Amino acid sequence: xxxxxxxxxxxxxLFGFVLxxxxxxxxxxxxxxxxxxxxxxxxxxxxxxxxxxxxLIVAVxxxxxxxxxxxxxPEKQPAEPVGLPVLIGRFALVVLAFGLFIMxxxxxxxxxxxxxxxxxxxxxxxxxxxxxxxxxxxxALPIVLALFFNSALGTQFPKGPFSALLGF
Amino acid sequence: xxxxxxGLAAAAMLAAGTAQAQNYPDQAITLVVPYGPGGASDLxxxxxxxxxxxxxxQPVTVLNKPGAGGMxxxxxxxxxxxxxxxxxxxxVGMALTPAVNPQSTVDWDAYxxxxxxxxxxxxxxxxxxxxxxxxxxxVAAIEQNEGTMTYAASGATAIDGFTVQALLSDSGMDPLTxxxxxxxxxxxxxxxxxxxxxxxxxxxxxxxxxxxxxxxxMTPLMVFAxxxxxxxxxxxxxAELGYEQAGxxxxxxxxxxxxxxxxxxxxxxxxxxxxxxxxETWLTLAERRGSIxxxxxxxxxxxxxxxxxxxxxxxxxFGYIQ
Amino acid sequence: MLNDILLALQAVATIENxxxxxxxxxxxxxxxxxxxxxxxxxxxxxxxxxFYMQPVPSILLLVALYKGSTYGGSVxxxxxxxxxxxxxxxxxxxxxxxxRQGKAGKALNMALYSSVIGDFFSNISLIFxxxxxxxxxxxxxxxxxxxxxxxALTTVAGVSGNSLLLGLVxxxxxxxxxxxxxxxxxxxxxxxxxxxxxxxxxxxVLIGLFALPELIKLIVFRNPPKTEPMKLGDNxxxxxxxxxxxxxxxxxxxxxxxxxxxxxxxxxxxxxxxxGEAQRTSKTPANFGKGELEGIAASESANNGACGATMxxxxxxxxxxxxITGVMLGAFMIQGLTPGPLLFQTNMHEIYMLFIGMMVxxxxxxxxxxxxxxxxxxxxxxxxxxxxxxxxxxxxFGIYSISNSxxxxxxxxxxxxxxxxxxxxxxxxxxxxxxxxxxxxxxxxMRRALAISRGDASVFLSxxxxxxFAALILFVIGITFxxxxxxxxxxxxxxx
Numbered sequence: 001x002x003x004x005x006x007x008x009x010x011x012x013x014l015f016g017f018v019l020x021x022x023x024x025x026x027x028x029x030x031x032x033x034x035x036x037x038x039x040x041x042x043x044x045x046x047x048x049x050x051x052x053x054x055x056l057i058v059a060v061x062x063x064x065x066x067x068x069x070x071x072x073x074p075e076k077q078p079a080e081p082v083g084l085p086v087l088i089g090r091f092a093l094v095v096l097a098f099g100l101f102i103m104x105x106x107x108x109x110x111x112x113x114x115x116x117x118x119x120x121x122x123x124x125x126x127x128x129x130x131x132x133x134x135x136x137x138x139x140a141l142p143i144v145l146a147l148f149f150n151s152a153l154g155t156q157f158p159k160g161p162f163s164a165l166l167g168f
Numbered sequence: 169x170x171x172x173x174x175g176l177a178a179a180a181m182l183a184a185g186t187a188q189a190q191n192y193p194d195q196a197i198t199l200v201v202p203y204g205p206g207g208a209s210d211l212x213x214x215x216x217x218x219x220x221x222x223x224x225x226q227p228v229t230v231l232n233k234p235g236a237g238g239m240x241x242x243x244x245x246x247x248x249x250x251x252x253x254x255x256x257x258x259x260v261g262m263a264l265t266p267a268v269n270p271q272s273t274v275d276w277d278a279y280x281x282x283x284x285x286x287x288x289x290x291x292x293x294x295x296x297x298x299x300x301x302x303x304x305x306x307v308a309a310i311e312q313n314e315g316t317m318t319y320a321a322s323g324a325t326a327i328d329g330f331t332v333q334a335l336l337s338d339s340g341m342d343p344l345t346x347x348x349x350x351x352x353x354x355x356x357x358x359x360x361x362x363x364x365x366x367x368x369x370x371x372x373x374x375x376x377x378x379x380x381x382x383x384x385x386m387t388p389l390m391v392f393a394x395x396x397x398x399x400x401x402x403x404x405x406x407a408e409l410g411y412e413q414a415g416x417x418x419x420x421x422x423x424x425x426x427x428x429x430x431x432x433x434x435x436x437x438x439x440x441x442x443x444x445x446x447x448e449t450w451l452t453l454a455e456r457r458g459s460i461x462x463x464x465x466x467x468x469x470x471x472x473x474x475x476x477x478x479x480x481x482x483x484x485x486f487g488y489i490q
Numbered sequence: 491m492l493n494d495i496l497l498a499l500q501a502v503a504t505i506e507n508x509x510x511x512x513x514x515x516x517x518x519x520x521x522x523x524x525x526x527x528x529x530x531x532x533x534x535x536x537x538x539x540x541f542y543m544q545p546v547p548s549i550l551l552l553v554a555l556y557k558g559s560t561y562g563g564s565v566x567x568x569x570x571x572x573x574x575x576x577x578x579x580x581x582x583x584x585x586x587x588x589x590r591q592g593k594a595g596k597a598l599n600m601a602l603y604s605s606v607i608g609d610f611f612s613n614i615s616l617i618f619x620x621x622x623x624x625x626x627x628x629x630x631x632x633x634x635x636x637x638x639x640x641x642a643l644t645t646v647a648g649v650s651g652n653s654l655l656l657g658l659v660x661x662x663x664x665x666x667x668x669x670x671x672x673x674x675x676x677x678x679x680x681x682x683x684x685x686x687x688x689x690x691x692x693x694x695v696l697i698g699l700f701a702l703p704e705l706i707k708l709i710v711f712r713n714p715p716k717t718e719p720m721k722l723g724d725n726x727x728x729x730x731x732x733x734x735x736x737x738x739x740x741x742x743x744x745x746x747x748x749x750x751x752x753x754x755x756x757x758x759x760x761x762x763x764x765x766g767e768a769q770r771t772s773k774t775p776a777n778f779g780k781g782e783l784e785g786i787a788a789s790e791s792a793n794n795g796a797c798g799a800t801m802x803x804x805x806x807x808x809x810x811x812x813x814i815t816g817v818m819l820g821a822f823m824i825q826g827l828t829p830g831p832l833l834f835q836t837n838m839h840e841i842y843m844l845f846i847g848m849m850v851x852x853x854x855x856x857x858x859x860x861x862x863x864x865x866x867x868x869x870x871x872x873x874x875x876x877x878x879x880x881x882x883x884x885x886x887f888g889i890y891s892i893s894n895s896x897x898x899x900x901x902x903x904x905x906x907x908x909x910x911x912x913x914x915x916x917x918x919x920x921x922x923x924x925x926x927x928x929x930x931x932x933x934x935x936m937r938r939a940l941a942i943s944r945g946d947a948s949v950f951l952s953x954x955x956x957x958x959f960a961a962l963i964l965f966v967i968g969i970t971f972x973x974x975x976x977x978x979x980x981x982x983x984x985x986x
Contacts, residue, residue, distance in 0.1 A: 007915055007916075010915075011659050015662065015666075018666060022680060026679065026680045026681065026682060027679045027680065028271075028677055028678075029677075030324070030488070030675065030676070030677040031487055031488050031489075032324035032325060032344065032486070032488045032675065032676070033324065033675050034344060034345055034348065034349075034941075036940075036941070036944045036945035037348070037349075037675075037937065037940060037941040037945070038936070038937045038940050038941075038945075040673040040675065040677055040679055041679075042937075043665075043669060043933040043936075043937075044666060044669050044679065044680075047662050047665045047666050047669075048662075048666065050658075050662050051659060051662040051663070051666070054655060054658050054659050054662065055659065057655060058655050058656070058659070061655070073916075074713075075707060075711065075713065075715065075913075076711065076914070077711065077713060078710075078711045078712060078713060079711065079712045079713040080712070087710055087711070090709055090710045091706070091709075091710050091910075093709075094705075094706050094709050094710070094907070095907055098903040098904075098906070098907065101903070102896070102899070102900055102903065105896060105899075106896075110890065114883060114886055114887070117882070117886075118879050118882065118883055121705060121709070121878070121879045121882055122875060122876065122879050124709045125705075125708050125709050125712065125874075125875040125878065125879075126712045126875070127873075127875035127876065130873065130875075130876065133876055134876065134879075137876050137879055137880055137883070138879070141880065141883050142883055142887070145883060145884070145887040146887065149887055149888075149890075149891045152535070153229075153531070153535060153891050154196055154198065154227065154229030154231075155890065155891040155894060156198055156253075156254075156894060157890065158896070198894075204813055204816070205530065205533075205534040205537070205813060205816065205817050205820075206810065206813060206814075206815075206816025206817035206818070206819060206820045207816065207820075210817075210820065211820045211823070211824065214537060214538060214541075214820075215824075217538070218538060218541055230538075231893065231894055232534065232893060233893045233894065233895070234688070234893070235671065235672065235687065235688025235689060236671070236672050236678070236687035236688050237672060237676065239687065240685070240687065240688040243684060244894070244895075269676065269677075271677065271678050271681065271687070273684045273687065316944065318941070318942050322676075323674065323675050323676030324675050324676050325676040326676060329676075348941055348942065348944070349675075349941070350632075350938050350941050350942055351674040351675055351676075351934075351937075351938070352938075353674070353934075354810075354816065356753065356809045356810040356811070356815075356816060356819070357753065357754060357809075359808075359809050360628070360753050360803070360807070360809045363628060363807060363809065364628040364629065364630070364631060365628075365631075366631040366632060366938075366942070367942075375823070378828070379808040379828040379829065379830045379832070380808060380830065382828060382830075382832060383808070383828075383830045383831045383832045385830075385831070449541075453824060456823050456824060456826055457820075457823055457824075
């Protein structure tokens with residue numbers, strides 16, 4: 001029950017933040033729209049209000065009772081019995097890896113950053129056996145993809161200090 | 169180890185740097201089109217890429233970077249390395265948007281102006297069978313209906329919105345309320361709105377309207393261009409009819425680069441554009457998309473400034489900005 | 491006339507044209523099947539080549555790429571739960587569970603058959619019904635468009651899974667995210683950084699929401715989804731299964747053709763619409779989303795049905811309905827041909843050639859689909875720990891290449907994290923995507939209609955088309971509500 005209420009409140013707070021904080025600041029009403037035409041903030045406001053109401057209904061229904069208790073999703077069960085902190089830690093590592101990738105691209109180039117991200121992703125999935133294949137995927141595939149997109153579409157990927165060694 | 173790596177990197181950068189300075193271009197050039205594929209600007213960009221590659225000796229790759237009224241692509245180029253390998257197919261929007269929208273991210277002069285490419289006329293049209301034979305009739309009807317007549321445009325501050333608003337202002341009406349703007353995205357959707365009778369009139373780029381004018385589904389009333397169009401010799405221009413502000417509005421494309429392009433790059437493009445100006449393919453493609461090639465005819469920096477000031481003045485007059 | 495057709499046949503039936511179309515279809519299927527590469531990318535890539543080609547082959551090449559990529563999107567949707575194009579999003583809902591049950595071959599074949607049938611239908615409609623459909627399409631003004639898209643949005647109820655409420659929450663999130671960027675009048679919304687002025691593109695949102703959560707799930711829970719071993723006969727579609735889905739295929743094709751003919755709607759919305767319809771009229775609606783072949787049939791027949799039909803407004807009226815037909819219009823103009831009513835008077839020879847070529851391309855689609863299916867079925871052999879990383883790489887490079895934008899890549903990764911958070915909260919992803927795609931059409935047409943009527947809301951009930959859709963919307967809301975109440979009662983009874 002409590003997780004249901006929390007979920008509902010979370011949803012309402014999210015939409016409330018959009019309605020009361022983001023929209024007043026970030027959705028200006030320009031002078032060039034005539035009065036009778038709906039302004040740019042009408043639709044986001046409507047949707048946010050709907051979201052708040054839906055979140056409250058979710059919370060109230062969770063509190064009032066007739067909530068389906070769905071069968072536990074097998075996808076949400078860790079393979080080995082590990083505690084919640086481990087799960088949260090793994091998730092934090094994913095977000096960290098994604099964030100580092102975005103920050104590293106302008107500094108070390110797209111290809112090298114992609115190699116690092118892929119290597120991290122493969123190691124984080126717990127893969128320790130297929131290291132040869134893992135290395136091929138993490139190192140060779142990004143280079144092949146970069147060469148392919150570069151020749152087929154003429155894409156210029158952000159370059160880093162080592163890009164010259166790859167020939168582009 | 170670290171020293172070796174830094175050394176390698178420095179050497180690589182040095183090598184790249186000197187190579188660029190001496191024989192531009194030694195690799196593919198990216199031409200950014202700041203609008204989506206298939207439109208008039210995309211076609212102009214691809215036509216330029218196809219013709220320029222013959223003369224410059226390197227492939228020219230077209231990259232569509234649409235969004236924010238063309239400003240996303242414009243910002244991408246103006247922030248790019250000024251090495252001549254990232255160029256912009258500029259449109260009238262590059263001068264218009266900073267003039268009318270305070271949220272705009274790139275100023276009108278944040279570029280190196282490499283040259284003008286084409287003028288693309290805009291046409292004021294109504295649906296065939298509408299009871300207006302001239303601009304005068306239409307303007308009278310707009311006045312009579314007190315704001316209930318509708319026109320389609322890409323937005324209030326887009327070039328095809330300004331065509332109509334300038335006409336309304338020239339006729340002594342309030343451009344904001346004398347007729348109702350109905351925004352649509354893209355030439356195809358705009359033309360459909362008029363064909364389906366969902367709006368009463370519009371004034372958008374000729375390329376999107378010519379097929380419907382030729383098939384008799386739309387009636388052209390006036391062109392926004394320096395001179396009459398070859399294909400529509402009977403249709404007067406706005407300037408001929410004495411519309412002072414509307415007469416200065418037209419569509420155009422130009423080639424821009426990031427600010428501070430090196431001299432050898434600008435010299436090279438001057439040479440290339442001079443050849444493009446007489447290129448058979450370029451001229452036929454321009455005619456087919458309804459444009460007039462004007463390569464090398466104007467001082468682009470001056471023209472861009474003029475256009476910016478024109479639109480800035482209009483936006484102030486219309487009350488869109490302070 | 492027969493003579494004209496024979497002449498056109500003679501002109502179009504060359505080895506060269508055949509090869510061009512085969513290459514276009516197959517290239518399209520492969521590009522569509524690779525996550526991160528889109529049909530628009532394929533068509534723009536080919537545009538410069540058409541400068542040097544004859545008019546008809548160049549259009550046929552573009553059409554072939556469009557059709558191929560629309561089908562190709564279903565391959566990755568089924569095998570790795572990553573719709574290669576937005577129009578295959580509903581295909582993933584049933585295709586991926588089928589693949590997990592060891593029935594990937596069955597799902598892939600069903601997708602191919604429905605795509606080819608839908609494609610065939612749209613060709614026939616283009617040839618015989620172009621004029622009336624184009625007239626109908628022109629009558630669809632902002633109010634009609636608005637009602638139509640609201641009705642399409644009711645599909646959300648069908649793809650919400652266990653909880654309609656959470657499905658609606660997901661849809662609200664999608665509607666809200668779709669408003670980021672340039673407003674229709676020219677100002678900006680939620681543009682907290684300069685890059686956000688351009689708004690969020692569909693491809694990174696689609697791929698981020700569907701593909702990346704699989705990787706994050708694998709990392710956090712390390713519990714790869716089990717694939718059951720393939721059983722004999724499970725890689726084919728039986729005659730009985732075809733017959734059971736035939737109604738959905740035919741209805742899907744019709745929905746695809748009619749919606750495709752209206753400029754601006756496109757294959758994705760048609761597929762959502764058709765999926766919702768198939769589920770509503772099914773005897774076993776609860777099976778949808780768990781591996782129902784009919785769901786694949788409905789979605790794939792509609793998206794390929796819409797694909798050919800987007801040519802109707804282009805050829806009959808000269809107006810492009812979406813980006814891809816916009817590129818085609820450009821190709822026509824470069825070739826000195828002007829699509830529109832005049833084309834049917836002055837260039838009948840080319841029109842016949844085009845029609846014949848399009849019929850042939852349906853057959854080619856079937857062949858290319860069969861070949862690609864076999865090649866891609868090895869994907870199932872790759873261990874999930876490596877496969878998810880391969881997908882991640884394809885997405886990163888593909889999404890970056892669409893417009894050389896790190897912002898798109900950031901959106902991709904952020905949506906991956908959001909998708910995982912939604913998974914934890916049991917909020918389904920499909921309603922989000924449907925709302926994200928339909929949202930702008932709903933909002934813009936509502937505001938257009940209100941601008942034209944000067945704020946008078948009665949404009950939404952001003953024509954027969956709007957009445958029909960208003961009634962349909964009320965009907966769907968009614969039965970959905972009744973179903974929910976019945977479900978709640980059932981739960982109460984179970985507890986008592």
